Amino acid sequence: MATLFLVIIYLAFISLGLPDSLLGAAWPVMRMDYGAPIETAGMLYMIIAGGTIVSSLASGTVLKRFGTGKVTFVSCVLTAGALFGFSIAPSLIWLFLCAIPLGLGAGAVDAGLNNYVATHYKAHHMSWLHCFWGVGATIGPMIMSFYISRGQSWRDGYTTIFIIQLALVVLLFCTLPLWKRVSPESRDERTDDGGDTDPEGANEQKARTNPLKIKGVKLTLTSFLLYCGVESTVGLWGGSFLVNTKQLTAATAAQWVSLYYAGITVGRLITGFVTFKVSNRVLIRAGQMIALAGTVLLVLPLPTSFSLVGFIMIGLGCAPIYPCLLHETPTRFGKEQSTGIMGYQMAVAYTGSTFLPPLLGWVIGYSTTGVLPYFVITYIVLMFIGSEQVNRLMKAH
Template identity: 65%
Template sequence: MTTFLLIIIYLAFISLGLPDSLLGAAWPIMQSDLRAPLETAGFLFMTIAGGTIISSLISGKVLRKFGTGKVTFVSVFMTACALLGFHFAPSVIWLYVCAIPLGLGAGAVDSGLNDYVATHYKAHHMSWLHCFWGVGATFGPIIMAQFISVQHSWRNGYFAISGIQFSLVIILLLTLPLWNIVTKVNTNSKKEEPVNHNERAKDVKPLQIKGVKLALASFLFYCGVESTVGLWGSSFLVNIKELPAAQAAQWVSLYYGGITIGRFITGFITFKIGNRTLIRLGQIIALVGAAFLFLPLPSIFSLVGFIMIGLGLAPIFPCMLHETPTRFGKQHSQTIMGYQMAVAYTGSTFIPPLLGFIASHSTIGILPICIVIFVAAMLLSSENLNRLIKKKSIIKRNDTSSTAV
């Protein structure tokens, strides 16, 4: 029964990933069709991500009141309706209107399912959960590219994705009772854990804990990189590398494919290699991939760069989430996790539109330079955090030894 519910959760995370990559893949043709300036995509993206931040911040109260199953059902229904609205939208104004429920629904699903899997399932499922987000994010541009190349219609692409979302809504509706059953089973088998954890969490002031700000910076730059490449990658390929819009959308789908495959593999590698090592390796690979975009090489190297960035980013986010209790203690992890998700969404909200605004007044060719800077900043924050934690652990060991003597 718990396995069947896990499959439902994975399907929900596919639906979470499907809309995330659509706007960037479709924007080159949407821009000309709607006669909108380049930076409009950034502001639409900001609207979606802003809704995501709001819903993630209030998700704790909503989840406690209604339960994860009901919140997930309503949230996916909201995203399905929003995507259908994109199909019918007669102007950019209506896209902004539809972007609000799209963001609100996505934030509630993300926060609720991350917390549910962390609470009720083993650690390696976190990597696989985010792998299934990558499945959705990969197939989104593929579906959109098919409609653009065959029908020259971005609207039908949104209609198709909306239909997939509505199918999941039906599945979630039929399986609503399953959530309560599994929750009761797991609660009965873990009677001791909730009390102490929540009591201690009330007194925590997360920003005063050493290293938290560095962790938040890592999440900020990670989501800045991931969302910026997804949103502006297609425009970069069309305007700088002079690729057709459909081919550019397919290449961006391979970037998300790199994230997907990487996270699937990471789920197995975590049994052998620690989170910190995987985070470091991922950042280095992403940096090399960004360099391929930066250097004046033939277009095919841009494809290699996109895939390498995707593979590099793959282990970073789930491993950083899973590393939170180890870094700051289990009694603090719940509170700090919320801060990390909020800052992550902030990176998704503001960094891509900022780059779009700058690019509209210069050139989208600045994308590779910005990606290199963001990945380097993430690596620097992460390594400084590792050094700080190592120093704290040495001091703690020495204090323990002194007490023992």
């Protein structure tokens, strides 16, 4: 029963990943239908991520009142409805309206499931959980590319994703009783993966009133901000970069963006096994270096095929960073504080998704999509500096 419960959590993360990569893959074609400038995608992305920030901040109260199962179910209903709205939207105004429930549907369930797995399960489960997010994020552009390459409408892609999401909604509804029955059985499954589980024990009372006063929390939040800036910026603008800078067709660009998300997915599958032997901190550092190397390939004047390698490397590099940072939360700051801090982390992460891709979109409006790699390099370098500083603080304690 506990194994079935984990499978349901994994499937819920597929539903989170399905819509995330769809807009970036479809936008080069979508904007032509609406006669919209390229930077409009940044505004849509901002609304989606803004809704997620709001629901992330409210996640603690909502989850405590209704439970993770019901919140997950309702969130999937919201995203399914939003995807259907995208598929039939007659104008840009309707896209902006549908972006609101699409964002709201992601935040609370994201924070709830991440905190549950980080608190009760070992590191490999966290990596595999986000691997399933990558499955959803990979499927989205592949489906969109299938329709675009055959001359069909991008609306068919959104309709197909809606049908898949609807099937997950039905599954979650049928399995709602499992959340109450299985949840207590999994409470003790997480054991130490090395290090103290409560290095900040002396700060417990102070942390209950203000988690931001715990040493290392602010720097950790900065790492989440910059990581989501990297992941979402490449996902949203990667297709436009390949079309406008590398002169690829929209269908080919969508396929390459899909491979970027495939790199994240495969990387997290591998990371789940590597965590048995390698610590979270080492994996975070290695991921940052691989992502940086992949971005450099996009800058260098090399044949176009190297850009594909670069996209895959960025995906592989991103793979361990986010789940390992999440799983470190109770280890670094204590289990009692992890729920509150996880909400902060989700909100700040989606703040990065909200503002950093539109920032690049604004710059692209005045320059070219060729500036994409330089922004990504800057984010990765700053993230590396911040995360290494946190490691030094934790080592000192």
